[in-house]
Amino acid sequence: MKEEQIISALWAFLKRNAFKIFIIVVLLFLAGRKEFSFSINMNAPDRKPVKTQEKVKESYTENRVPQQEAAVTDRLELPNWWNKGGSTPSAPPQPDEAAVTAYIRRFAHVAEEEQSKFGIPASITMANSLYQSNAGQSDPARDANNQFGLPCTTDWLGETAKYQGNCLRKYENAWTSFRDHSYFITTGRFAPLKSLNDKDYKGWARSLEKLGYNQQKGLASELIRIIEKYQLNLLDE
Known part of the structure; x- marks a missing residue:
């Protein structure tokens, strides 16, 4: 009889605090994943940063002036x-x-x-x-x-x-x-x-x-x- 009372009380507690318990479980899960990911990154070899090359807007005058010809100023x-x-x-x-x-x-x-x-x-x-x-x-x-x-x-x-x-x-x-x-x-x-x-x-x-x-x-x-x-x-x- 005593065991049934304990189980009944526990079940009532879980029902009253189900949402809080769910939030705690989710937070613990996320914390565990973050720690695991951090551990993996710490062991990974260093990577050189990838340089992003900005596309330079080229005007006509920067592309089109032929350098090999004799100067017009001749x-x-x-x-x-x-x-x-x-x-x-x-x-x-x-x-x-x-x-x-x-x-x-x-x-x-x-x-x-x-x-x-x-x-x-x-x-x-x-x-x-x-x-x-x-x-x-x-x-x-x-x-x-x-x-x-x-x-x-x-x-x-x-x-x-x-x-x-x-x-x-x-x-x-x-x-x-x-x-x-x-x-x-x-x-x-x-x-x-x-x-x-x-x-x-x-x-x-x-x-x-x-x-x-x-x-x-x-x-x-x-x-x-x-x-x-x-x-x-x-x-x-």
């Missing part, structure tokens, strides 16, 4: 407009391939933005700035932020600078020069250029020369040569 000289009405300047130092590549990387996205806003092929903007500024190393480009050799005109109200007797526009920064160039070649006598396709870089190059961008003979062939050498037409896509 023939990058001050344009003919430079001598018009002024003294003959000394030839600027020719930029090396690294300077040309750095210039493209710096301003490629600016040229693309100008294409989006004005419909000018980015390749034309990029090639013209490369050629007119001697890859950013001409005096007007460095001292006046004039990347395109844009001259003073009667409607120009901004700052000016004199170079070898020529009046050129002066800008607060290079970006302003790019934006002014976009206005310059889409208005006035250059307004017909807006009817050209924004991927027709050859048509734009020939029209710039035909309409007298700077009285420079062979401008079209120079721009086309620079574009095709550095595959700048890929910026137009």
Whole structure:
């Protein structure tokens, strides 16, 4: 009779505390697994951490500039407009391939933005700035932020600078020069250029020369040569 009372009391205890007992059993089980896992890891040989290589976003200008070709600056000289009405300047130092590549990387996205806003092929903007500024190393480009050799005109109200007797526009920064160039070649006598396709870089190059961008003979062939050498037409896509 006494045993039955004990069993009955134990059973009543289990029923009252079943949930608590279940929680305790689960916690003990999890603690045991963690200790077992820790023991295994302590005995395992050391592993070298696996390095995750972050994928580097490569821009067109980092991939596409051919290093093996002769530099475009072999023939990058001050344009003919430079001598018009002024003294003959000394030839600027020719930029090396690294300077040309750095210039493209710096301003490629600016040229693309100008294409989006004005419909000018980015390749034309990029090639013209490369050629007119001697890859950013001409005096007007460095001292006046004039990347395109844009001259003073009667409607120009901004700052000016004199170079070898020529009046050129002066800008607060290079970006302003790019934006002014976009206005310059889409208005006035250059307004017909807006009817050209924004991927027709050859048509734009020939029209710039035909309409007298700077009285420079062979401008079209120079721009086309620079574009095709550095595959700048890929910026137009």
